[in-house]
Amino acid sequence: MPELPEVETTLSGIAPHLTNKTITQVVIRQPKLRWPILANLAEILTGQRIHAMMRRAKYILFSCDSGTLIMHLGMSGRVRLLTSNTPPGKHDHLDLSVDGYLLRYTDPRRFGSFLWTEEPPDQHPLLMHIGPEPLSDELNGEYLWKQSRKRKIPVKAFIMNSHVVAGVGNIYANEALYLANIRPTRAAYRITRQQYDKLSITIKTVLKQAIAKGGTTLKDFLSSAGLPGYFQTVLNVYGREGELCFQCKTKLKSVFITKRASVYCPRCQK
């Protein structure tokens, strides 16, 4: 599923080809996504210039003349750029054309969304309450420590809450906690200030590393061969239940925290 690094890579892949272009056509084949696509969205967008594109959490924002298009890829959403209008497949729900390119959105599970707002996007109900960007200076040990006082939920659920920090998904939460030597089940309020200092750093580390890896797949956004090949960073724990910790050779354990697989080293993570 697209996590923050994949969304960032998607943005890097498509933004240079869409920025400062005028939208010539929008085709909506399936408006029933997570929220229904606005009935007149195609009409609204056609003729508008995209003057900037940015990411906020796992949302991609298209800043247009009279408002902002807000895209989320959900669980299974992908976009790619086509240079010719090839026949759409079963799950190709939306096309957005500019001069020379067609952005095609594919999403089998339809958990993604396309929203439109004419207000500043940071005032949109979905973006207004989202926590700081994990790669910004706003995410630091002091912030996490303060936010976690009196909160009894497992630290892993805490850092995956988008109202606490934006865009930390399951894979990277597992990996960051491993590198910070913190057990994912530990109650958020019991983590020390020093541990949060370390955790804020390891969150940035794992995300930056994945984004760097993603850079190598940029060309795929323009490939006729298909969808971008997503990437895996060096994973220390995620998907390695029962295998040995690279550090101490102890067998990795797995528990479920709010329905999500959480793998950790019982020796390295306390």
Next chain:
DNA sequence: AAATTCTCCTGAAGGC
């Protein structure tokens, strides 16, 4: 206020 449960959807996996 914080925590938990529900919800959307479909491909994939498991059972028989």
Next chain:
DNA sequence: TGCCTTCAGGAGAATT
């Protein structure tokens, strides 16, 4: 071989 059932998974909404 194939049909039927189960369920993950991001994140907002509803509920406790």
